[in-house]
Amino acid sequence: MSDRPQLAIDGLTGGYGDIVVLSGFTATVDPGSTACVAGRNGVGKTTLLRLVTGALAPVAGRVRLGDAEITHAPRHRRLRLGMGYAPQENVVFDDLTVLENLTLAAADRSLDRYDELLDAFPRIGERLSQRAGTLSGGEKKILSFCRALAEATELVVLDEPSEGVQPENIALMTGIIEAEKAKGRSFLIVEQNLGLIEVVADAVHLLDHGECIYSAPAGADVRGELSRRMRL
Amino acid sequence: MELIATHGLNFLYAFATLALVVLGLAVVFGLLGVMNMAHGEFVMIGAYSALAVQQAGLPFLFAIPAAIAVCVVIGWLVEWGLVRHLYKRPFDTLLATWGLAILMREVVEAIFGREYQSVDQVLPGTFSLAGVEYPAYRVVLMGIIAVLFGALFAWYQRSNAGARVKAMVQNPALAAAMGIDTERLARWTFVFGVTTAGLAGVLLSPLVRVEPFMGLDYLLSSFFILVVGGLGSLEGLIVGSGVIGGTDIFLSALFDKTSGYLGVLTISIVFLWLRPNGIVSRL
Numbered sequence: 001m002s003d004r005p006q007l008a009i010d011g012l013t014g015g016y017g018d019i020v021v022l023s024g025f026t027a028t029v030d031p032g033s034t035a036c037v038a039g040r041n042g043v044g045k046t047t048l049l050r051l052v053t054g055a056l057a058p059v060a061g062r063v064r065l066g067d068a069e070i071t072h073a074p075r076h077r078r079l080r081l082g083m084g085y086a087p088q089e090n091v092v093f094d095d096l097t098v099l100e101n102l103t104l105a106a107a108d109r110s111l112d113r114y115d116e117l118l119d120a121f122p123r124i125g126e127r128l129s130q131r132a133g134t135l136s137g138g139e140k141k142i143l144s145f146c147r148a149l150a151e152a153t154e155l156v157v158l159d160e161p162s163e164g165v166q167p168e169n170i171a172l173m174t175g176i177i178e179a180e181k182a183k184g185r186s187f188l189i190v191e192q193n194l195g196l197i198e199v200v201a202d203a204v205h206l207l208d209h210g211e212c213i214y215s216a217p218a219g220a221d222v223r224g225e226l227s228r229r230m231r232l
Numbered sequence: 233m234e235l236i237a238t239h240g241l242n243f244l245y246a247f248a249t250l251a252l253v254v255l256g257l258a259v260v261f262g263l264l265g266v267m268n269m270a271h272g273e274f275v276m277i278g279a280y281s282a283l284a285v286q287q288a289g290l291p292f293l294f295a296i297p298a299a300i301a302v303c304v305v306i307g308w309l310v311e312w313g314l315v316r317h318l319y320k321r322p323f324d325t326l327l328a329t330w331g332l333a334i335l336m337r338e339v340v341e342a343i344f345g346r347e348y349q350s351v352d353q354v355l356p357g358t359f360s361l362a363g364v365e366y367p368a369y370r371v372v373l374m375g376i377i378a379v380l381f382g383a384l385f386a387w388y389q390r391s392n393a394g395a396r397v398k399a400m401v402q403n404p405a406l407a408a409a410m411g412i413d414t415e416r417l418a419r420w421t422f423v424f425g426v427t428t429a430g431l432a433g434v435l436l437s438p439l440v441r442v443e444p445f446m447g448l449d450y451l452l453s454s455f456f457i458l459v460v461g462g463l464g465s466l467e468g469l470i471v472g473s474g475v476i477g478g479t480d481i482f483l484s485a486l487f488d489k490t491s492g493y494l495g496v497l498t499i500s501i502v503f504l505w506l507r508p509n510g511i512v513s514r515l
Contacts (some may be wrong), residue, residue: 055405079411090406093399100395105411109392147410 006031006155006186007052012061014051015210018168020059021047021104022210027203034177034187036197036218038205040121040228043119045190046088048207049159050188052188054078066154081104088159088190089205093135097122101132117146120172145173155186160171162193173198198223206230239485245370246477248377250420252432254454254469256385260425262464263401264418265425266315267326270333271454272447274303278433279442280340282351282367292354295434306336307423321441323413333447337482352505353438385466396422401464456500462510473510475499 005028015021022044029035034051038180041044050056054075063071069083078085092101102124103109111118113130118125121142127135130141145161154215162170170193177187177200191197197204197218204222206214206229245459257271281299282292310332318325355372382513388394396417399407403416432450440446461472476496483494503510 055409055411074413075408075409076406076413079409085409087406087409090403091408093402095398095402096395100392100398103276103392104395104399104407106392 002110005064006064007035008034008064009052009061010064012051012063013059014056014058015047015059016056018059020210022051022207023214024061025205025207026061027205027212027215028187029186030190031186032181032184033202034181034189034200035203035205037188037190037207038192038194038197038199040230041149043207044125044210046159046211049085049087049157049190053157055084055100064171078083079151079153082154084143084151084153084156086144086148086156086161088163091142092132092135092208096132097128098130098132098135098143099128102150103129104147105151107220113150113152114146117149117176120176121146121169138166140171141165142169142173147196149176149180150175154184155188156180158187158189158191160190160192162191162196170196194223194226195209197226233354233365234363236240237364238366239363239481241366241367241370243478243481243487244374246481249432249436250376250453250457250477251379251381251470251494253429253450254457254473255381255432256425256427256429257454258463258466258469259428260422263397263460264319264425265313266319266422267322267329267452268315268422268425269326270310270336270447271426271429272437272449272451273333273336274307274429274447275433275436275450276340276442276444277302277306277336278430278435279351279437279440279446280344280433281430282311282434282437282479283344283349283442286351292351292438296431299434300427302429304423307426308419310426311419312423316419322389333451337444337447339452344444346444348362348441348443350442354438365446369438369493373439378437381466381470388466426513459508460498460503460510462512465512468510468512472493475511 009025009027012025013020013023013102027035037045037048039201047056051058054073058071059065062069065081065083069075070078070081073081079096099109103112103116112150121137124143124146132140135143136162141161141164148158187200189200203217203221204226205212205216206226210232253275257268260268262265280301281302282295285295285298293483314328314332315325318328353369355369357368358369359368361371377480396412399410400412400414400417408414430453457469457472457476460475462468479495479499480492483495
């Protein structure tokens with residue numbers, strides 16, 4: 001593995017129109033590691049991911065993905081550059097079938113790269129011909145999670161992947177993330193589920209009012225520390 | 233009996249040609265939200281492509297690639313230089329494409345003149361269908377349109393490219409995050425829409441008068457079909473073409489052409505009033 005971080009965010013600032021929601025966020029994600037971003041609702045977590053994935057243009061700051069400067073790269077190019085993404089809301093194309101959702105970015109409808117993921121989440125595999133809009137909220141999140149993981153990207157960005165997902169499936173997600181990290185993939189995860197953070201995070205960042213108020217390598221006390229600070 | 237068969241075939245002919253003409257407008261408006269007021273002018277460009285090919289002494293079939301090439305180039309330039317800057321601004325798009333329509337008419341008038349012209353009959357003679365001698369070219373044209381729609385429907389429903397278009401329409405932000413170049417896809421969707429209009433112009437050119445203002449009639453018919461059938465689906469386009477074409481043919485046969493046109497207008501007004509989303513609507 002190279003010494004260069006897989007993702008480097010430097011002083012990222014941005015928001016919506018004249019309203020700055022995130023200010024001066026800086027973090028790195030090394031190959032084979034996970035950075036988790038936590039915080040209460042409305043503190044800028046999703047805005048951070050929207051800035052990183054290109055849905056919003058930053059006012060200031062830089063984003064590097066491996067060797068590539070991607071601060072202003074078009075959104076659709078980021079997948080090819082190595083950044084997979086599963087958003088928090090509107091996570092699937094409701095009018096497309098589950099199979100079409102899974103293979104949209106591929107050249108064909110082959111599910112070879114989904115073998116392990118569909119073994120872990122067989123309910124998705126059983127519903128391939130069904131319209132994705134008929135899935136439950138949790139199933140949609142799993143579909144989105146599988147789609148982001150199946151792309152051969154060095155970095156996977158997940159926005160609250162456990163939201164609305166049953167605990168046993170969260171445990172499966174956690175196991176898959178750990179296994180992928182062991183293969184050298186990196187993750188940037190916005191999450192409020194402290195249990196998931198505790199297991200997968202190598203570094204945690206706590207946002208409040210658009211600013212990072214706490215950054216630390218994950219340790220035994222991460223859950224307690226985050227709980228205490230998020231209550232403040 | 234023979235009269236019923238004749239009117240039945242006339243209905244099928246009107247239905248098929250209307251569906252072909254409106255296809256591009258339905259694609260561009262249904263998928264991109266762009267009301268292309270120059271749609272009829274692309275039909276006109278197709279017809280003049282056939283006329284130009286005829287004047288050059290080339291066979292009629294050369295008109296098809298010629299019209300496709302001309303419409304692809306103009307459509308690409310229009311999307312790149314005009315329409316892409318006005319997405320999500322429907323009124324501005326409407327005005328801009330109306331201006332484009334005027335420009336296209338003026339340019340064609342400057343090149344070919346304003347007088348009515350005609351493209352020679354391509355396939356003279358008749359086919360015997362259901363006991364009726366029906367013009368051969370019309371029968372072939374209906375067959376071509378049926379095959380075209382069948383292929384398009386299969387492509388849209390089954391191909392990954394069709395799924396990407398649907399994804400772009402439903403959630404462009406997520407589609408872009410999935411690696412789909414939505415700007416490029418929108419551009420080629422627009423080009424496809426105007427090119428089908430040009431193709432319609434070529435295929436209809438031996439049957440209609442060719443003149444710079446011919447597109448206006450097609451634009452109006454297309455609006456009526458979209459109002460009645462509904463936006464955003466091939467099913468709506470086909471249902472709308474059937475209702476509008478059927479009403480026109482039935483009332484024209486029963487009374488006169490003016491009654492047919494009045495019937496079409498009345499139905500469109502009733503739909504705008506009571507069911508503005510049309511019979512079949514994705515929206």
